[in-house]
Amino acid sequence: MRGKFITFEGIDGAGKSSHVEWLAETLRGRGLTVLVTREPGGTPLGEKLRELLLNESMHLETETLLMFAARREHLAQRIEPALARGEWVICDRFSDATWAYQGGGRGLDKAKFLALEHWVHEHLQPDLTLLFDLPLEVARERIVLANRVLDKFEQERADFHHRVRQAYLDRAQASPSRIRTVAAENSIEKIRKQLEVIVSSIC
Ligand SMILES: Nc1ncnc2c1ncn2[C@@H]1O[C@H](COP(=O)(O)OP(=O)(O)OP(=O)(O)O)[C@@H](O)[C@H]1O
């Protein structure tokens, strides 16, 4: 039987990465084989593109095309083969991030996004997307507390991140059965209880 594809999404600092490995371990505890991966990245080529995408400024359409180029490779080399073997795949960001960041944040034409999405993964959407949503100010505080070096996206102004958040919320509203919104300002413990319930619904 084909495996399930779960993606994590949210604005920078929402806290999604804090749950990725935990969810993988929880599913492994139920006897499932789980691949954990991320975008941009997930393959040797994708990780090289990630380095460029997170650090170099470039034209919006170049940025979008590189996100989808990395995704094409990722699907071919890792995601599709794992799902076909019956493994579950947990991916830290996928195409909803392009919708939110390049579309909402930077104003990419929706038709161009939809054309690329159709080209690169016409027959595949995540079975479940966990959208970590929280006020921008809380996410910012977490990033400051973590004291990490900020990448190109994290250095964007607040209005960019507000648009990204809104684009995610709009997309969730348009696909309520696939995209489940998680109140990310809650404690890690409370979020994990909610994730267990949501993920059980696709087991
Ligand atoms: N529910 C929470 N309550 C308080 N702090 C949290 C919570 N979840 C995560 N954090 C902290 O917030 C910081 C950002 O978390 P994390 O790296 O998981 O976010 P992220 O969404 O993956 O961010 P990015 O996409 O920017 O990498 C970390 O220092 C983490 O420990």
Ligand SMILES: Cc1cn([C@H]2C[C@H](O)[C@@H](COP(=O)(O)O)O2)c(=O)[nH]c1=O
């Ligand atoms: C897949 C994807 C990602 N991004 C942005 C979103 C984040 O700011 C970075 C990735 O960093 P993270 O710490 O691994 O979350 O890349 C994007 O703009 N568009 C995309 O398609």
